Amino acid sequence: MQLILASASPRRRQILEMMGLSPEVRPAAGDESIPEGVAPDGVVRILSGRKAGEVASSAPSDAVVIAADTVVVLDGRILGKPKSEGEAADMLRALSGREHRVLTGLTVIGRGAEVCVCEEALVRFRELTDGEIARYIATGEPMDKAGAYGIQGRGGVFVSGITGDFYNVMGLPLCRLGLILRGMGVELI
Amino acid sequence: MQLILASASPRRRQILEMMGLSPEVRPAAGDESIPEGVAPDGVVRILSGRKAGEVASSAPSDAVVIAADTVVVLDGRILGKPKSEGEAADMLRALSGREHRVLTGLTVIGRGAEVCVCEEALVRFRELTDGEIARYIATGEPMDKAGAYGIQGRGGVFVSGITGDFYNVMGLPLCRLGLILRGMGVELI
Numbered sequence: 279m280q281l282i283l284a285s286a287s288p289r290r291r292q293i294l295e296m297m298g299l300s301p302e303v304r305p306a307a308g309d310e311s312i313p314e315g316v317a318p319d320g321v322v323r324i325l326s327g328r329k330a331g332e333v334a335s336s337a338p339s340d341a342v343v344i345a346a347d348t349v350v351v352l353d354g355r356i357l358g359k360p361k362s363e364g365e366a367a368d369m370l371r372a373l374s375g376r377e378h379r380v381l382t383g384l385t386v387i388g389r390g391a392e393v394c395v396c397e398e399a400l401v402r403f404r405e406l407t408d409g410e411i412a413r414y415i416a417t418g419e420p421m422d423k424a425g426a427y428g429i430q431g432r433g434g435v436f437v438s439g440i441t442g443d444f445y446n447v448m449g450l451p452l453c454r455l456g457l458i459l460r461g462m463g464v465e466l467i
Numbered sequence: 468m469q470l471i472l473a474s475a476s477p478r479r480r481q482i483l484e485m486m487g488l489s490p491e492v493r494p495a496a497g498d499e500s501i502p503e504g505v506a507p508d509g510v511v512r513i514l515s516g517r518k519a520g521e522v523a524s525s526a527p528s529d530a531v532v533i534a535a536d537t538v539v540v541l542d543g544r545i546l547g548k549p550k551s552e553g554e555a556a557d558m559l560r561a562l563s564g565r566e567h568r569v570l571t572g573l574t575v576i577g578r579g580a581e582v583c584v585c586e587e588a589l590v591r592f593r594e595l596t597d598g599e600i601a602r603y604i605a606t607g608e609p610m611d612k613a614g615a616y617g618i619q620g621r622g623g624v625f626v627s628g629i630t631g632d633f634y635n636v637m638g639l640p641l642c643r644l645g646l647i648l649r650g651m652g653v654e655l656i
Contacts (some may be wrong), residue, residue: 281551296607297621404642414656417487420574432486434634435645435655439588444633445623453593466624467603 284333290450296444297466306332318356319396322347322383327394330385342388348449350425351379357425363415369426374406380447389462397451399442473522473534479639486655495521498576508585511536511572516583519574532575537612540568546614554603558615563595569636578651586640588631
């Protein structure tokens with residue numbers, strides 16, 4: 279099976295490699311504009327579907343294309359990648375001591391089928407001090423991450439617990455992906 | 468700070484390295500005998516405390532020693548490492564479609580203090596087929612793992628979700644460790 283990952287995320291590639299797969303990485307150019315008034319779960323489904331469709335249109339017909347889009351949602355509002363260190367600090371203060379949602383839209387195209395789902399996980403942060411927030415930002419880790427933290431990095435120490443699939447929080451809901459691929463006749467194990 | 472990890476587990480070392488630490492690894496020789504009639508949370512506390520104490524007794528007085536012991540518990544019974552492929556298959560069939568507990572006993576000795584806790588996480592498996600169980604065992608991954616699976620490996624695809632600290636399921640409850648070290652005046656971030 280030729281597996282194509284329509285994402286530049288090294289974390290998504292690592293999850294597939296952990297399963298013994300060797301995906302070809304073809305990041306979508308990606309129109310990231312969102313129709314007005316769409317809820318976060320719709321946003322991630324739309325964005326993942328667009329990425330998968332774009333890459334599938336030029337992929338071999340027997341390939342399986344996987345695309346995903348992950349967002350952090352607090353109080354119904356999507357937290358994207360911070361545009362400045364000040365915005366990163368605002369996000370981390372907002373997440374401190376609270377539970378937020380991580381939504382991943384996952385689209386798989388192949389074997390004559392297209393499946394698009396949204397998978398949710400809940401992530402609980404312990405209380406953060408101003409000193410921790412400042413030192414964490416100084417590591418540089420928050421700046422390219424939605425919600426200004428990485429659970430698979432130093433930010434993991436802030437997470438008291440999750441409810442859901444850890445790999446979803448990393449950006450690729452592995453259990454769900456396995457079931458979708460099985461539906462296409464591809465077994466991950 | 469001199470940090471000593473009293474465990475040979477590469478996964479525990481990786482979690483500390485992810486936090487930017489460079490622990491010295493000094494596995495405890497480890498008497499693994501358990502007093503009769505002790506509940507699983509007591510077992511992991513006792514075993515982690517014994518490992519930490521053994522290593523701390525020969526460590527520099529200003530070092531911080533970390534030890535942990537992790538078990539998988541189903542229906543009140545501890546599932547250890549499988550002794551045969553048949554036993555691995557029995558364990559995986561027992562975990563299939565159900566939720567089980569992962570308990571980690573964590574002992575930290577340093578700065579004149581000794582802290583010993585048990586941290587729990589819940590792990591949910593989706594239903595596994597006999598074919599998946601057989602192929603997973605054929606990968607060799609289950610044989611050196613408590614409960615016959617690794618969440619940080621191909622076994623991750625079986626886990627529909629967890630409730631708790633993912634790093635606890637990997638063997639070292641990172642958030643809790645950070646709070647204990649803070650109590651000793653050591654900040655992980």
